[in-house]
Amino acid sequence: MRLIIAEKPSLGRAIAAVLPRPHSKGEGFVRAANGDVVSWCIGHLLEQAEPEAYSPAYKQWSLETLPIVPEQWQLTPKAQTRQQLSVLRKLVKEADQLVHAGDPDREGQLLVDEVIAYLKVPAGKRNSMLRLLISDLNPQAVSRALAQLKPNQDFMPLSVSALARSRADWLYGINLTRACTVKGQQGGLKSVLSVGRVQTPVLGLVVRRDEEIDAFVSRPYYEVRAAIHLTPADPLCFYAKWQPSEACSAHQDEEGRVLNPKLAHNVAARILHQPALVETVERKQKQQAAPLPYNLSTLQIDAAKAFGLTAKQVLDGCQNLYEKYQLITYPRSDCRYLPDEHFDRRQQVVKAVGCHDQNLAGVIAGADLNLRSKAWNDSKVEAHHAIVPTEKTSAVNQLNTAEKQLYGMIARQYLLQFYPPYKYADTRVSLIIAGGCFIATERETIQPGWKQAMPRSSTPSKQDQEPARKLPALEKGQQLWSGDPVVDEKHTQPPQHFTDATLLSAMTGINRFVKNPDLKKVLKDTDGLGTEATRAGIIELLFKRGFLRRDGKNIRATDLGRALVNTLPESTTVPDMTAHWEKQLNDISERSLNYEHFMQPMLSQLQQLVTQACNLNVQAFQGIKTDKPGFRRSRRKTTRKPRVSSSRKKAS
Numbered sequence: 001m002r003l004i005i006a007e008k009p010s011l012g013r014a015i016a017a018v019l020p021r022p023h024s025k026g027e028g029f030v031r032a033a034n035g036d037v038v039s040w041c042i043g044h045l046l047e048q049a050e051p052e053a054y055s056p057a058y059k060q061w062s063l064e065t066l067p068i069v070p071e072q073w074q075l076t077p078k079a080q081t082r083q084q085l086s087v088l089r090k091l092v093k094e095a096d097q098l099v100h101a102g103d104p105d106r107e108g109q110l111l112v113d114e115v116i117a118y119l120k121v122p123a124g125k126r127n128s129m130l131r132l133l134i135s136d137l138n139p140q141a142v143s144r145a146l147a148q149l150k151p152n153q154d155f156m157p158l159s160v161s162a163l164a165r166s167r168a169d170w171l172y173g174i175n176l177t178r179a180c181t182v183k184g185q186q187g188g189l190k191s192v193l194s195v196g197r198v199q200t201p202v203l204g205l206v207v208r209r210d211e212e213i214d215a216f217v218s219r220p221y222y223e224v225r226a227a228i229h230l231t232p233a234d235p236l237c238f239y240a241k242w243q244p245s246e247a248c249s250a251h252q253d254e255e256g257r258v259l260n261p262k263l264a265h266n267v268a269a270r271i272l273h274q275p276a277l278v279e280t281v282e283r284k285q286k287q288q289a290a291p292l293p294y295n296l297s298t299l300q301i302d303a304a305k306a307f308g309l310t311a312k313q314v315l316d317g318c319q320n321l322y323e324k325y326q327l328i329t330y331p332r333s334d335c336r337y338l339p340d341e342h343f344d345r346r347q348q349v350v351k352a353v354g355c356h357d358q359n360l361a362g363v364i365a366g367a368d369l370n371l372r373s374k375a376w377n378d379s380k381v382e383a384h385h386a387i388v389p390t391e392k393t394s395a396v397n398q399l400n401t402a403e404k405q406l407y408g409m410i411a412r413q414y415l416l417q418f419y420p421p422y423k424y425a426d427t428r429v430s431l432i433i434a435g436g437c438f439i440a441t442e443r444e445t446i447q448p449g450w451k452q453a454m455p456r457s458s459t460p461s462k463q464d465q466e467p468a469r470k471l472p473a474l475e476k477g478q479q480l481w482s483g484d485p486v487v488d489e490k491h492t493q494p495p496q497h498f499t500d501a502t503l504l505s506a507m508t509g510i511n512r513f514v515k516n517p518d519l520k521k522v523l524k525d526t527d528g529l530g531t532e533a534t535r536a537g538i539i540e541l542l543f544k545r546g547f548l549r550r551d552g553k554n555i556r557a558t559d560l561g562r563a564l565v566n567t568l569p570e571s572t573t574v575p576d577m578t579a580h581w582e583k584q585l586n587d588i589s590e591r592s593l594n595y596e597h598f599m600q601p602m603l604s605q606l607q608q609l610v611t612q613a614c615n616l617n618v619q620a621f622q623g624i625k626t627d628k629p630g631f632r633r634s635r636r637k638t639t640r641k642p643r644v645s646s647s648r649k650k651a652s
Helices: 009-016 079-094 106-118 123-127 139-146 152-186 199-214 246-251 261-271 296-307 311-324 340-356 358-366 401-418 449-453 500-508 517-522 535-544 559-567 576-589 595-613
Strands: 002-006 024-026 029-031 037-040 046-048 075-077 097-101 220-229 236-243 274-288 422-433 436-447 479-482 486-491 548-551 554-557 631-633 640-642
Touching (some): 002 009, 009 029, 009 311, 037 079, 075 079, 097 106, 097 152, 106 152, 152 595, 199 500, 199 559, 220 422, 261 274, 274 436, 296 535, 311 401, 340 401, 358 449, 401 449, 422 449, 535 548, 554 559, 576 595
Antiparallel strands (some): 024 029, 220 236, 220 479, 274 479, 422 436, 548 554
């Protein structure tokens, strides 16, 4: 008997639907006519044991018992899904062949692997287990995946990476949360001070941005624009902006802005009614390919900008589109590329898009399905591929507004792959006026390409509102005329508060916020805080803990959040350490680092951090009120103890 173990019941039912009929349904499984059995987990059936499972001394939150480091790690069945674990225990014993059908990411890999290990499956059966990778729940896609089973052993590095993350996050979260909560209580706080490897640096980003805005003092700065005429008698042709020389550096800020109004007005006086010599004329033709299909983070960022959707709303909407309606492929993807064989199904996918989104009829009509963008590239695809529409054409009328918006975004991004590049020319003219350098630039669209398929913005940009002055055809050495110059007084602006879009962008491109210059060089834009699957949950957790609040579209830190960040060791509140961890976890999944070489340095670092956390300044928490106390009454006693879960689903 072949047993296929899916991650969720919805995936299990999708697999069973393509197996030979008739089916017989049991409690927690489906048996097909050919003898195959499909069963499932219900998310994580197991979780890391609570500290008191290792020693009764850990039941009491105390600084003296820290750090807590298990010698032998223990998993415990979740109470609400214990029955399904029993179902799997029986089926695994009966099975001759096991098939792992967890989600195609490192957490999905571990989720089933840890059940197999917990059930003590014999090594021979465990080593022969096969891997089923499904990213599209439609029958045709599931059938294709079943015909392409791979050895599960090929994916074990993903499982080890997820295991290392799970244990490291448990150690980090349990120990630092206990230390900080006890110290907070000493300062009169009645909240759990939750600390996490990812959540606390994210909170640190928001706190530091808020404090930077609070401390910001606007300063005036000045720009000089020369009004250029072809001859003194001709009307204004275009403006050219002054480029201060090195001699002006004493009057500039770190970004090169001129702070001295006298200097700006002196330059304006010098170029008044003076000849302007064309020094250089550069015109470069360029092109820009269509943006790649979405992964989850880029979709969350764009959906926040376009529709104001939170990261969690996007994830929840995509899960429905994937599991409930089978309209999109696996959504928790960090990949923006597609397998080569997927290109052969483009006709069916585009037809399906036409069935589900009439607003894209014009985009479909303009698409050339003979074009092939760089998105189709097997070398860029690992466990999962970009989020794209499926081939499902049957009508779906139950979508809510957010789901319709998300489907439209995903479908449009897919259709862009069949549009030519946007072609344009950039012209740069350099002028010399009274010894000073002035620059004028212009961008000219040659072929709109994929940009013609983009929705028009309802709020025109400043450039759209102002009439553009086209540069005339100019030649090097040509003599022009500088008329009445303009001195623009502008004011420096504070950084913007984080929004859902900008906070997600910061989490995915975290190297911009890393302080360590050596680490900054190592990290790439794709290395970030958290993973595609966890970022939405991390942000929501910070709101739930009372560390963040919403101010319209802005995300701001609460007094509690600020106090926590400002008292913790700096290394726990900046992204350097956790971004480095993410890189190491990725290295484990790519077989370039092993488990021990990750865990041993982490344990040494943890010891230092716990020592520092045990010496927090308790006065920082005095007077802070919170309506999220985080306490519960014990069933046996009337004493109160802090409530914090050590379980880690797909968040950290």
